[in-house]
Each structure stands twice: as C-alpha cells, then as structure tokens.
Amino acid sequence: MDLKIAVLPGDGIGVEVVAAGMKVLDAAVKKSGHKVHAQYADVGWAAIDKHGSALPQATREICRANDAILFGAVGLPDRDVTLPQAQRPERVALLELRKGLFANLRHVVLPRGLASRCPLKPELISAGIDIMIIRELTGGLYYGQPQGIQGAAPNRAAVDTMAYSEAEVRRIIRVGFETARKRRKKLTSVDKANILATSQLWRETAVAMGKEYPDIKLDHMYVDNASMQLLRRPSDFDVIVTENTFGDILSDEASMLAGSIGLVPSACLGEKDARSGGPVPFYEPIHGSAPDIAGQNKANPVGTILTVAMMLTYTFGLLHEAEAITNATFGVLNEGKVLTGDLGGSASCSAVADAVISRL
Numbered sequence: 266m267d268l269k270i271a272v273l274p275g276d277g278i279g280v281e282v283v284a285a286g287m288k289v290l291d292a293a294v295k296k297s298g299h300k301v302h303a304q305y306a307d308v309g310w311a312a313i314d315k316h317g318s319a320l321p322q323a324t325r326e327i328c329r330a331n332d333a334i335l336f337g338a339v340g341l342p343d344r345d346v347t348l349p350q351a352q353r354p355e356r357v358a359l360l361e362l363r364k365g366l367f368a369n370l371r372h373v374v375l376p377r378g379l380a381s382r383c384p385l386k387p388e389l390i391s392a393g394i395d396i397m398i399i400r401e402l403t404g405g406l407y408y409g410q411p412q413g414i415q416g417a418a419p420n421r422a423a424v425d426t427m428a429y430s431e432a433e434v435r436r437i438i439r440v441g442f443e444t445a446r447k448r449r450k451k452l453t454s455v456d457k458a459n460i461l462a463t464s465q466l467w468r469e470t471a472v473a474m475g476k477e478y479p480d481i482k483l484d485h486m487y488v489d490n491a492s493m494q495l496l497r498r499p500s501d502f503d504v505i506v507t508e509n510t511f512g513d514i515l516s517d518e519a520s521m522l523a524g525s526i527g528l529v530p531s532a533c534l535g536e537k538d539a540r541s542g543g544p545v546p547f548y549e550p551i552h553g554s555a556p557d558i559a560g561q562n563k564a565n566p567v568g569t570i571l572t573v574a575m576m577l578t579y580t581f582g583l584l585h586e587a588e589a590i591t592n593a594t595f596g597v598l599n600e601g602k603v604l605t606g607d608l609g610g611s612a613s614c615s616a617v618a619d620a621v622i623s624r625l
C-alpha cells in the first residue's frame with residue numbers, strides 16, 4: 266500500500282517530534298512492504314516567515330491531495346501576542362484543517378512502568394488507566410449562533426449558544442459505540458441532562474442507540490460528576506463520548522493521568538475518509554510547540570509516535586503495524602531506560618525513536 270501523508274511539522278518541538286514519528290512510521294511499514302509518500306508543508310510561524318500566512322495556499326493544497334495529515338504543533342507565545350487572537354497560527358491552522366472532522370479521539374494510557382509519574386495515589390491507579398475520550402468537535406457552544414457581545418460598557422451583554430441537531434449527536438455517539446466495541450465494550454456518555462436541552466437530546470439519543478448495541482455496557486454521567494470520577498476511579502472508564510465543550514475540558518483533565526502531556530496522541534476524523542470524498546483526517550500529539558525545550562532534541566516524541574499508530578489504524582487500516590508501534594513504544598516506556606526529561610530520564614527525542622525502532 267502507498268501511504269500518502271501531508272506532513273506539517275510546524276513550530277518549536279513540532280519539528281523534532283514529527284521527525285521522530287516519521288522515522289518510526291517508515292521503519293514499521295517497510296517491514297511489511299508498504300511505502301510512505303510524505304509531502305512536507307509549512308504551517309504556523311514557520312509558514313508566516315516564508316510565505317506571510319500561517320496556512321499558505323500551497324499547504325492547503327498539499328493537505329487536500331493526501332489521505333492523512335500529520336501535524337506537529339504551531340504557535341510561539343512571544344510572537345503570538347503580536348497578532349490579534351483570530352490571526353494567531355493555532356486559530357488559523359487548526360480551525361481550517363479540522364473543518365468537517367467531527368470526532369476528536371484522545372487516547373490516554375498510563376504506562377505500567379511509569380505509575381509513579383501519575384499525579385494520583387497508587388491505590389487509585391493499581392488497575393491501570395486506558396481511556397479513549399471522544400469529543401464532538403464541530404458543533405455545540407463554540408459554533409452555535411447567536412454568539413457575541415452587545416451594547417456599550419458598563420452595560421454590555423454577551424451570548425453563546427449551545428446547539429446540536431439529532432443527526433450531529435447520533436453520528437458522534439455511533440463513533441463512541443463502535444470504538445467501545447473494539448475495546449472493553451463500555452461506553453460512558455457524558456452530558457448535563459438535568460439542566461441543558463442539548464444534553465436531554467444527547468441522552469435520549471444515546472439511550473435509543475444503546476438498543477442497537479446490546480453488547481456494549483452504556484452508562485450516563487453528568488459532566489460535573491465525570492470530572493470528579495476521572496480522578497476518583499479512572500480505571501473504570503473505557504470509552505467516554507461527549508459534546509465539544511465538555512470534551513475539551515475533560516480531555517485535558519484526563520491527559521494529566523498519563524503522566525506527561527508528551528505521551529498523549531490524538532486523531533480528528535470525519536464521516537467518510539478522504540479517498541471517498543470526505544475531509545482529510547488530521548493527526549497530532551496533544552501538546553503545543555513547547556518553546557522552552559525546542560531545538561534541543563529534548564522533547565518526548567511518544568505522543569507523536571502513538572499518533573502515527575492511530576493514523577495507521579483509522580486511515581490506512583494497517584492494524585498489525587499500528588499494534589507493533591504501540592507495543593514497541595510501551596515496551597520502551599515500561600522498561601524505563603530510555604526516557605526523556607519530562608518522565609525523569611535524560612534520553613534525547615531521537616534516542617527514544619531509535620529505541621522504539623529497535624524493538625519493532
């Protein structure tokens with residue numbers, strides 16, 4: 266198979282972690298005769314400096330011409346502040362490249378060998394942590410109209426609108442059920458159905474769809490309770506599905522459970538894949554450009570390496586290769602000899618990638 270990928274390293278450590286991820290990807294697929302066709306493109310400040318735009322036309326075209334996008338990170342805080350919010354690289358690039366990709370998957374796993382890095386007490390995590398969070402990404406409070414500030418100070422008023430159609434709810438909950446079916450068959454649907462109309466629609470839809478998935482144990486949780494239970498009994502969660510704003514907050518909270526922000530991969534998926542006319546799926550580690558450690562070969566590449574494994578799973582269906590990368594990566598983490606600084610080690614970003622490759 267030819268794996269056609271648009272590669273957008275971006276700013277700061279994006280460059281280093283994407284190089285590590287691509288090296289592991291190449292090594293993993295070569296073994297089974299597949300070939301990576303990578304087209305590199307500029308994004309973020311790297312693109313503003315060369316082309317005057319955080320997302321140049323050439324980059325958009327390269328993204329459209331490929332089957333998946335691997336993205337590093339964009340933004341440099343010192344330079345971001347020189348631009349209005351709406352023109353900052355993160356806003357410009359992410360909003361555009363994620364258009365139509367309604368399902369945001371974040372996979373939070375605490376490696377067995379790194380339990381001491383988790384901020385929770387050992388007795389709370391003895392059964393391990395492996396949670397897939399599925400956040401709705403194209404609806405809800407961030408996009409609902411009307412939105413804005415009206416009037417003059419000191420008597421201004423502001424409004425945001427949380428809106429969801431039944432079809433939008435159904436398609437994301439389906440991703441939840443289908444994902445749970447491939448894992449431990451447990452789905453927690455998170456809402457605020459005691460207060461919000463959108464959440465009442467959400468819950469009714471989830472309950473009705475549950476009948477199509479008798480093999481999945483479905484439960485419902487209010488978002489305030491879910492934020493507490495994630496810290497109280499994280500091992501009980503398998504798949505969580507929730508709307509945009511709740512998912513934004515819960516997924517950041519859950520990311521902390523993995524022990525480092527540098528360990529968590531993510532995927533943004535649409536209804537159809539790019540080859541069938543859908544938007545191009547977008548894959549990125551959840552961290553930013555980390556300017557404090559950029560350019561020093563110190564960044565943890567694991568989030569990007571696991572992101573590449575998600576790409577092999579969801580876009581290319583190369584499950585065997587994805588599993589090989591995941592197993593090799595957790596082998597390195599659990600052994601604890603080749604770890605970057607965020608995990609208490611002193612290995613370089615490239616040394617971690619090499620250690621993963623040597624285990625493939």
Ligand SMILES: NC(=O)c1ccc[n+]([C@@H]2O[C@H](COP(=O)([O-])OP(=O)(O)OC[C@H]3O[C@@H](n4cnc5c(N)ncnc54)[C@H](O)[C@@H]3O)[C@@H](O)[C@H]2O)c1
Nearest residue numbers: 338339340341342355527552553554555557558564565607
């Ligand atoms: N998707 C994106 O492109 C994205 C996401 C978040 C932040 N950002 C941008 O990145 C810039 C920096 O943001 P920030 O400092 O708030 O968040 P950040 O994630 O870049 O860094 C937060 C902290 O975590 C550490 N860290 C992050 N990733 C790491 C890794 N792989 N290995 C080791 N340590 C790691 C950093 O050194 C820093 O101390 C900003 O311009 C922000 O807008 C971009």
